[in-house]
Amino acid sequence: MDSSVTPRSDDLDRRRLYQVYGDDTDTIASFIALFLSDVIPHFTDLENELIGKEWGALAERAHQLRSWLAMVGLTKLENQLLHIEEQARNNPDECGIRQTYTTFREQLNQMIPVLIQEVERLNRR
Template sequence: MALNINPVLDINYLDQVYGDDASIIHLIFDAFLSDSLPRWHTLKTAIDNEDLTEAASIIHGLKPSFTMAGLTWLRPKVEDLERAIKSNADTSFLQESYKYLSDQLNPVLPILKTESERLAQI
């Protein structure tokens, strides 16, 4: 990929879907950070409040954004959490699963932010 995107992200997927369109990738990363990430935090509240209907709705809407932002390795884990929510799994299990996913996601957030800012300048 000529854009030299950080290889922590799925650069093969990003290249296949967006090519070298820096403005589109910037918009995708920016949307993940400004829209999807706050909804991700809202998911925790729904799980903590045992509002599984709301949690299922939130996570279902979030699934595509992980793939679109090049976080393809997290998508299957997000799908696992969605299945657990829809099967009314124990709250503590859902909380642990959410924390595990957050622990995987959090180190990538600065990379998405840096890449979004860099791509906005191209």
């Protein structure tokens, strides 16, 4: 895979995390852990809505999940999900949405180990 699109630890927007949560690393770690355990499974629902061409439901779920990406410092992915939401609401081109979603999902999957490492790092403090 092209390393220019492979998420790395520095793709985690720590600056935003500290803007939102201040120095409360326990809260940051808790939100990331909650995201990993409870929110990640909902991305499968998003994919199922894409497969079923349920554009309204897809746009709504993307909107709901987008705020979680912001809360765990995945700003780049938040912007990609916004694009998917807008495509589903305004111009539901299946091929275009599918391409955007595939890239998004690959990068989200690559960020999961980064998030796990971040929780471990924060819990060691």
